[in-house]
Amino acid sequence: MTRTTFPRSWRVLASAAVLGAALAGCTNPGDDQASAGPPPSDGGGDQVVKESSGEGCTMQDYGAEQLDLTNAVVGFSQSEPDTAAFRAAETKSIRDAAAEVGVRDLLVTNANNELPKQIADIQNMLNQGADFLIVAPVNSDGLDPALAAAKQAGVPVLTIDRKVTNTHCDDYLAFLGSDFEDQGKRAADALNEATGGTAKVAILLGSSGNNVTDDRNAGFKEQVQAQYPGLEIVAEQTANFARDEGQAVVEQLLQSNPDITAIYAHNDEMALGAVTAVQAAGRQPGEDVKIVSIDGTRNAVQAIVDGHINAVIESNPRFGPLAFETAEKFYSGEAIQENVIISDDEYNRDNAEGNLGNAF
Template sequence: MKKIFSLLALLTMIIGLVGCSMDEGTSTKTDTKAKEDDSLKVGLSMNTLNNPFFVAVKEGAEAQAKEENIDLVVTDAQNDPGKQLADVENLLQQNIDVLIIDPADSDAIAQAVKKANDAKIPVFTIDRQSNGGEVITHIGFDALKSGNIAGNFLKDALGGKGKIVEIQGILGTNVGQLRSKGFNEIMEANPGFEVVARQAANFDRGEAMKVMEDILQAQPKIDGVYAANDEMALGALAAIEAAGRLDEITLIGCDAVDPALEAIRSKKLEATIAEPPVFLGKEAILTAVKISKKESVEKEVILDSTLVTPENIDQVKTK
């Protein structure tokens, strides 16, 4: 009987060892398969998705990500720097390979960039820059040039003289600052211009409409308006049209989003500046792929800006 029990115990042990060995083999095979199926995972922290420009950036990124078979995770900071920091922290916990940030605020985003640096996750910015931390590259448009284009358009349209209104963007961003600087370089170079009002509306259509309503009440004579993005231009347009002063004011925006192009075609908006957001989103994903492959990228990539008027609206590529 002792021998029988000993044999049974030995047999049980052998079966257990074989089972363990089979389990380990299955686990290894599953892990290997999972690794082989892994695709590039990219985090995209957007400053807001309550703006057609940034919605189009996201759509361009999503289209390119689908083409490249990339797992793209997009967050919306709702123009709140604190929420964007939390968004980035969340993305860093999701095992992403590359992080793309479109900052809500150029100063505040530095903390989020540094967190990515500490986590050893490659990070770069689009549209707006970070004033801190280490980014591999920045992709955007030349905001100073865009401001110059707007100023020169009004110079040509108004013969270098007139009373001008500037509606500024978010001045906590390099884009808001540089578009204003570029525009005012042209204003200051032409003494026939008088900037009678200059006020920020934070790239928001509703804010711009209210700002323009107040300015229209205070200024009986306005010849030209520069709004630093199309959303604000459309808000200003609504106020100008409601006041019955559409024919006396020349208005230019920036971004070339679809509603602005429609306004140009209907002869309500005189011009905008094409900074195609879809291209920006696509370029961001292509750059993420290069970074994941350890390929070299430029420290800064500047995309083209083009003046859009009724004369060339059908020739300028915006998508």
């Protein structure tokens, strides 16, 4: 565990009124912006709220007490090693936003993709006096002991990037994240465009037990079934969001299904492993085998520029500002809805080079 201490003299990010107005003013980019790719930025890539849904939850509903974040201990439980670009960007965003807000103490742990460790990490942060928790869950199920301990301690839990199956406004405050089913549908659109509407497709599944994998797969299949009969799904296999497993799985799939002409990977790491596997098979990734994935890492976007990947649907990991804005709103007395969904863009052959600086 690492502890970062910030001067208490630093001011809170903004007043509740300003934050509420800022979030209310966030809109989903229009079709023109979406087709042009991620908007120019300073590299921060702050998230835009697309929509919120579900019942609102106030401090009174949750049973929480008033908290000034500049006099608080905030805990962040990361799910997977920061060797993955998505996780590194996510952790950095939380650290940077905590510093900007002026949080007194920030506790950071990493579960290394182990659910028992994440439960122990959260309980340990509670023992160290955490007043508010931000959790990137390892799985959608199984955090019950940790959430129960937080509830007993009166500590609100905000989940990011993966949704838990527990009870909103009782076990956790809200979920901040992407519309993963929509990401899957958009990946199907991109793969259809890349292949000209005809392909034998292999799917690289993310890890089981979380809504990201389930929704990205369901959205893709639903869109293919409804819109793209020429995309034939001939194989799907778990590669656990890992590059080495993505490579190994694709090597095996290309041997057993040599007629595969397209790959949909649930994340960029698996897609980059697929690139290596396709090359090892003596075929050209991005040409002989079209590849579409989800995330928006710099390596994957560079692979689009290099011609090895055809498109990447963005999944923005920079949750820090939005997470602390949500906490500020909550402690100012505003109701927080169950699902706060962000807007994600897309990288393709037309915009990747010009927008490489927005990748993480």
